[in-house]
Amino acid sequence: MSENDPVTTRDWYTPPRGAKTPRDTPLDPVDTRVPTSRYTDSGFLEREFELLWSRTWHLVCRESQVPEAGDYLVYDLGKRSFLVLRGGDGAIRAFHNSCRHRGTRLCSGRGNTGRRVTCPYHRWSYDLDGRLREVTDRDTFCPLDDAAYGLSEVAVGSCAGFVFLYPDAHPPESLDAFLGEVPALLAPYRFEEAVTTLDVSMPCSANWKVLVEAFVEMYHVHAVHPELLSTLDDVNTYFEGLGRHSWMIVPTAVSSERLGDRVGEIERLEAFIAMMAQGVGVRSRDHRSAGEETAGALRRKFTNGAGELVLPGGSSVRDVFLEMARKGLEDKGFDLSGLREEQFLDNHQFHLFPNVVMNCYAGLNMFLRFRPHATDPGQCTIDLLLIELIGDPEERRARRAQHEDYAEGEVSLGEVVDQDTDFLPEVQAGLAAGDLEHVTLSKQEIRIVNFHKALDRYLPRDTGG
Ligand SMILES: [Fe+2]
CATH class of the missing domain: 3.90.380.10 (Naphthalene 1,2-dioxygenase Alpha Subunit; Chain A, domain 1)
Incomplete structure (x- = not known):
C-alpha cells in the first residue's frame, strides 16, 4: 500500500x-x-x-405474541395452517389448524380462544392442550376413542424469544441441532x-x-x-x-x-x-x-x-x-x-x-x-x-x-x-x-x-x- x-x-x-x-x-x-x-x-x-417446508423448522412468531392462556396465532404456509396456542399451564404448543371431525380450519389470524378451542362448523371443542373436550350429540357417533381425536400436535421450540415449529410431532433433528451456533x-x-x-x-x-x-x-x-x-x-x-x-x-x-x-x-x-x-x-x-x-x-x-x-x-x-x-x-x-x-x-x-x-x-x-x-x-x-x-x-x-x-x-x-x-x-x-x-x-x-x-x-x- x-x-x-x-x-x-x-x-x-x-x-x-x-x-x-x-x-x-x-x-x-x-x-x-x-x-x-x-x-x-x-x-x-x-x-x-x-x-423442504415439510422437513424443516419454521420460525413462526414471538413468544410475546401469545402472552396469556388461550392466546393464539395462526401461521399459514402455502396450503398448510398451524395453530400456535398458549396453554393454561403456560406452555406454547402448535397444532395442525384443523378440526378432527371434518377438517374445518379452527382459527384464523390471532386472538384468544377462551378456555377451549371450538370448531365453528359443529362446535366440537378441545382443551388448550389439544385434548378433545366435547363432541356435540356424541351419542349419534359410533364410539370415539377420545385419545385418538385430540388436535394433531407438532413439535415446537424456542430461541431468543422466537417460537419455532416443525410440521410433525417427531422432528428428525432437534431445534438446537438445526440452529447450530x-x-x-x-x-x-x-x-x-x-x-x-x-x-x-x-x-x-x-x-x-x-x-x-x-x-x-x-x-x-x-x-x-x-x-x-x-x-x-x-x-x-x-x-x-x-x-x-x-x-x-x-x-x-x-x-x-x-x-x-x-x-x-x-x-x-x-x-x-x-x-x-x-x-x-x-x-x-x-x-x-x-x-x-x-x-x-x-x-x-x-x-x-x-x-x-x-x-x-x-x-x-x-x-x-x-x-x-x-x-x-x-x-x-x-x-x-x-x-x-x-x-x-x-x-x-x-x-x-x-x-x-x-x-x-x-x-x-x-x-x-x-x-x-x-x-x-x-x-x-x-x-x-x-x-x-x-x-x-x-x-x-x-x-x-x-x-x-x-x-x-x-x-x-x-x-x-x-x-x-x-x-x-x-x-x-x-x-x-x-x-x-x-x-x-x-x-x-x-x-x-x-x-x-x-x-x-x-x-x-x-x-x-
Ligand atoms: Fe436492498
Whole structure:
C-alpha cells in the first residue's frame, strides 16, 4: 500500500471468528450457478412444499405474541395452517389448524380462544392442550376413542424469544441441532426481553428466494441504494457461513471503499443523519418518515451556533454514534455486556434458513420473513417485525404493535425496504421471461451460494431441484 492510498475498513476492522470479506472468500465455480427454474417453475414450488417446508423448522412468531392462556396465532404456509396456542399451564404448543371431525380450519389470524378451542362448523371443542373436550350429540357417533381425536400436535421450540415449529410431532433433528451456533450468537442481544413495535405483512410479486437473496448480499447497494454508500462499507462487509444459516457484518458510520477517501467526516455525519431519517415503519407513501423526528433531534445536537454541523473535537462519526448507542441502552437499564463494541453500531445480519433475515443492532432487530405463495412461484408474502428493547413499562405498553395486513405497495415500509420491494418484481419478471437458464453468483453473493447448497440437501439438483 502506498502512502497515498486511503485507509479502508479492511485495514482496521477486526471481524469476529472466521468472517471474511468477499476478496478472501474461496468460491468453487460449480456452486456459482443456480437454475432459473428454482424461482419460476410451479413444479419446483410444489417440490419445495413436499421436500423442504415439510422437513424443516419454521420460525413462526414471538413468544410475546401469545402472552396469556388461550392466546393464539395462526401461521399459514402455502396450503398448510398451524395453530400456535398458549396453554393454561403456560406452555406454547402448535397444532395442525384443523378440526378432527371434518377438517374445518379452527382459527384464523390471532386472538384468544377462551378456555377451549371450538370448531365453528359443529362446535366440537378441545382443551388448550389439544385434548378433545366435547363432541356435540356424541351419542349419534359410533364410539370415539377420545385419545385418538385430540388436535394433531407438532413439535415446537424456542430461541431468543422466537417460537419455532416443525410440521410433525417427531422432528428428525432437534431445534438446537438445526440452529447450530445461531442461539449463542443471538443471546447477547437479549431480544427475548424486547417489544414488537411493528408487525406488518404485505405481498410481493417475486419468488420468496428472490427476496431472501436481495437481503443477504451487499452487491446491489451501489446500484439500488447509492445514498447508503457514505454511511456503510458494502465492499468490506464480512460474511460467514453458519451451516445452513449465515451472517454478515456491515461496517457502519464509515464509507464504502467504492468512494475511496472522497467522503469527509461532516459529509458522513450528514449522510448518517439522512439514513436515520429514512427509518423503517409503516406510513403512506407521501407521509413524513417516522425517523425524521430522530434525525431532526440529531441534527440539532450536532449543529453549532453558526448553524453548521460539527463533531465533538477530534471524534469520528463512528466513535460518536458507537458511544451514543451504548449510553442510550445503558440508560434504559439493559445489560448488553455480552455484545462486542461493533455490535452497538454495525448491522450483524443473520439469515436463518430457509426464509428469515434478522438485521440485529444493539436494542433493535429488524426482522424479515418471506413466505411462499401456495401456488404461484412468482408471489410471496413479506412479514416485517421491528423488535426493540424499551425500558419504560408505560412506553412498552404504548408501543406494542398490533398486526397489520396490507396490499402490495399500499404503504411504505421505509425507503430502503421500499427500494427493494419496488424493484424485485422486475427481477422476477426477468427470471420468468424464459431466456435465462441459470443465474451466476460472485464471491459477494457467497451467502446465496450457501443458501442454495443448503437447499440442495432437501432438493437435490439431479432430481430436478
Ligand atoms: Fe436492498
